[in-house]
Amino acid sequence: MKKITWLLPLVVVTIYVHAQKKEDRKTIGNLQLHINYLSSDKLEGRSTGAPGEQLAAAYIAAQMQQNGLTPMGEDGFLQTFTIKETREPAATCHMTINEDKLLAGKQFLPLPFSAEKPAKGEAMPGVNEPDNIWLINVAEIDTDSQKSMLQLYLQQTQIAEKSGASGVVFYNGKETIAEVLKWLEQHPTPTGIPAVWVSNDVSKKLNAEDAGSFQVNIQIAFKAIKRSGTNVIGYINNKAPRTIIIGAHYDYRGWETTSKAEDNASGTAALLEIARLLNNSRLHNNNYIIVAFSGKEQGLSGSKYFAAHSTVNLSQVNYMINMDGIGQLNPGTALQIGGTGTSPGWAAILQQATTKELPLVYDSSGIYNSDHASFYKKNIPVLYFSTSTATSENKINYDGTLNVLKLVYNIIDKTNDKDKLAFTGITN
Structure with missing residues (x-):
């Protein structure tokens, strides 16, 4: 992944694995089901605009519907956008x-x-x-x-x-x-x-x-070609004055480098599980937009399109959380949490959201370019979560993925009773 120029604070998290509760086992089971499907050969790497991407979009939309989310795309759960227009010989x-x-x-x-x-x-x-x-x-x-x-x-x-x-x-x-x-x-x-x-x-x-x-x-003779991608968007309407956007990209680059591409099946699987948990939670002081972005590998085209054609009023958005490749958080490895400088409230919230299993060590570093950048440019506070990218389903650390998921959920929990977060622009 390519780095952008903004210098945003980075948080490194060390993960320790403990015995799982029944709900945790259920969540891990669901994560395995989602990742097994999204990283299967049938989807051929989920390249934007390809048949495998459409299969993935249909699966994600079906899971959102099963979890009780309201469709919030332009065609049910789906929002189609043009990546590029080109030509080929007719x-x-x-x-x-x-x-x-x-x-x-x-x-x-x-x-x-x-x-x-x-x-x-x-x-x-x-x-x-x-x-x-x-x-x-x-x-x-x-x-x-x-x-x-x-x-x-x-x-x-x-x-x-x-x-x-x-x-x-x-x-x-x-x-x-x-x-x-x-x-x-x-x-x-x-x-x-x-x-x-x-x-x-x-x-x-x-x-x-x-x-x-x-x-x-x-x-x-030329034939015009229009290549399109599809975002998948669900909504949890708590009739609240503020909305939180939670996103992950589900596209990959096809079969360019691996035969069983995981990136970013882990973030997408966690997105679906967070949606399920939130829809059954007591956290009703925010509405939730759940977005699986396509086009991340094509210049963040899916998140850019959503930010420019949002199906919710962005002025009412509290903050945006982006999960990008969280499937390889092994003992001794680091979790990157970028964007902590986009609001003065993030430091305290992160401290409140962590547990003894999730001690935070602050560092000053850059942040990788990912879908949260489209919302940062709209003056919305953002957080970005990433680990080393696993390249196949059998390299996923499910305990680590669960811990990242729970940290994101804790952040949402700790902001449930707080006012709308203030935005802070980042300068080089």
Whole structure:
């Protein structure tokens, strides 16, 4: 996780495990059920916008309903938001060289400024004729300028267009397909001719020593792609004047690094259990918004969207608590509690909320960038909880996770009879 620049106080908590009560055993059993499902192969890492994320959202919504929460999304428990809008080659987009059909997205890609039109001709490397397709060797382009490669491709295309070229094909580029696909998120002004980038295997054919002329046929067409994520939002309405937001992100990055991604199944599981406990509690002086955020791995897009399109009045929010990867609190490891400088009341509340099993040691340090940041920017006091991130279900320390959950619950308990917390901005 990447650190943000605010210097917020950090609290380190040492955990000691003691005998469990019956309610604790029930809570741990529920945590295991939630984490086993959310980290299962079926969900494929819960990447935002992917089918696994939708399965996770449905599961979380069902658990919120079972726990008696009121739907507080824009579609029941669900709140959908757009992460980004990009493009990809449409089904009608094609390219052939000497009647060999190239695979769009693997062997060739149109550049983002390409005209959506056809071009064909008998082209030869190094021979640039009017009314014909130009084959441009990227290795021969002067790259000494301050321009990016995309800007250089655009510049070369504009030069070719002014010289009468009907289209351009760039070969010997060092970019990967993934990098060129990323360029399609941009929407520059189109040129008047098709512009295509080809992969390394196609470049080798065009760059062969015995290469002659090539029959090239191009048809460029784009398809707009909108990638969306889904927050899951439940509400406990105590008809109180203030509301507490409790959140955790449930998305991960898919199968990039692990085959059984836990991050942040532990925080999401704890979120569901805190919701269950609060809905059956005597703590009625605050309302509770329970939010499972998606899009954390895409620039906090889910929490940013919720903070900008909240289904509750943010001016009435008392504070926000964020749990981000709390599943690996082993004996001797530390629990990070960030954000204690966002309200002058936090220090005393944390002291009241701790027990002999949870002694606090204060430190001065930074805080990782996570979903609480979206609420800090709205002048709302925040607390952030995190441990080392477990990468699979069998690495979860359930006793440690339970202790973090109980600490969060104790904080909510100790603020039940207090006035609305004052907000303090943090300066570098």
